Amino acid sequence: MSVLSCRGLRKEFSGHVVLDGLDLDVAEHEVVALIGASGSGKSTLLRCVNLLEEIDDGTIHLDGEHITDPRVNPDRVRQRIGIVFQSYNLFPHMTVLDNVTLAPRRVHRRERAAAEAQARELLARVGLAEKAGAYPDRLSGGQQQRVAIVRALVNSPRLMLLDEVTSALDPELVGEVLTMIRDLKAQGMTMVLATHEMGFARQVADRVCFLDGGKVIEQGPPEQVFATPTHPRTRQFLHRIIEAGRL
Ligand SMILES: Nc1ncnc2c1ncn2[C@@H]1O[C@H](COP(=O)(O)OP(=O)(O)OP(=O)(O)O)[C@@H](O)[C@H]1O
């Protein structure tokens, strides 16, 4: 059974159709990269999956549960999905540890000590143990993004959604975030990521999905989609990427 299953997703913003009958399935432990032109709906799709946007038609199932059923409590669904954005969105007035434990303390009303112990363990695993007491402005961009990923991991999510998580980073800091995502993949985390960096998609994704006209119009293993795209729109897109020196 799929961890994530989207059927016939439709999303429009005041008459502008962004998702137009989109289907997407993601298997357990699978890493799927969403690629496509700016404005093709990658972020919108991730936000719909996390119930940050209400869809206009279609269904989304998480572990077989129909999460776009209006009777479903969105907070309960969001606890099972970790989401990380391009901008790290850490609270500047809170330490790394408080940033990471805010959600578990609030949503789960768990014991503070238990939440902190888990947070420290996760931070240690990504080499940030000694930064627990630091404020975000004392961290590099790469470190801040790794903290943001740790924060998304504290609920032990079933699914991680990563939206352009490396694009705000200086090139030399991209590597450490990439390593962290590769480690997550090795641990079996199911992930959907949107990216403009084809190198990133090639390195971590099991499958690449090309979005165009509100649908996934081509998909397959990265080697296949990048080397022998079959759809003319995919070819055109990749051609532009190659011209920009990003493939
Ligand atoms: N809240 C919103 N209100 C109105 N229009 C929106 C909203 N969010 C997204 N859009 C529009 O939906 C379309 C898809 O945007 P989206 O951010 O999903 O694209 P994207 O594929 O993530 O692009 P990028 O690669 O630049 O991140 C765009 O035309 C955008 O302007």
Ligand SMILES: [Mg+2]
């Ligand atoms: Mg986007």
